[in-house]
Amino acid sequence: MLRLAVPYHHGDLRVALLDAAEELVRSRGVDGWSLREASAQVGVSPSAAYHHFASRDALVRALSHRILSRIGTAVRDASAAFDDPGSRIVAIGQTYVRFALDDPAVWRLAFGVDDPEAPISPHPHDILAAELDRLDLGGAVFLLWAAMHGLAALLADGLLRFDDPAAVDVEADRLVRAVLSGLAGQPGPWPTVRSAYTDRQ
Missing domain, CATH: 1.10.357.10 (Tetracycline Repressor, domain 2)
Structure with missing residues (x-):
């Protein structure tokens, strides 16, 4: 499983999710991962991620x-x-x-x-x-x-x-x-x- 180089700290969740998504893209491509997996990389629930990104597509757009x-x-x-x-x-x-x-x-x-x-x-x-x-x-x-x-x-x-x-x-x-x-x-x-x-x- 991927691990972020910098641990997630409260208040930086949006950035941490983008960082996690970027690493997932490098290892699996654009379509080979989910918002749930990106959330798991930073140690938060998918519901917490939804406060920043309404969907996986929204996270991908922001990363783009x-x-x-x-x-x-x-x-x-x-x-x-x-x-x-x-x-x-x-x-x-x-x-x-x-x-x-x-x-x-x-x-x-x-x-x-x-x-x-x-x-x-x-x-x-x-x-x-x-x-x-x-x-x-x-x-x-x-x-x-x-x-x-x-x-x-x-x-x-x-x-x-x-x-x-x-x-x-x-x-x-x-x-x-x-x-x-x-x-x-x-x-x-x-x-x-x-x-x-x-x-x-």
């Missing part, structure tokens, strides 16, 4: 939002280390792909849940869009996102492999720069693309 915010923070911090807009966007791509490889089950959960009512900040989409705006390429955010996400998914699913772990960063760099170079030769306007996230803006 927390992970998306974590990804957003990671790509924002990585991009902030550079002054050049192109290098900032490369850092976003590399960090995004690394996150998927380092924590694939949690990464998959983050993008497998849709809740149009809950704001997410910082959202990785917003970080990427802001950097593309610096290059007057804001309308192409989904094209670059598709490239980044595709590489991340292929690597996380084992469909692509590198013998040298450092090659992941090199490949992400090449991919992002290739897309940016192609976009520079094809000025907009680009087709309008919508997503569940943009629909709630």
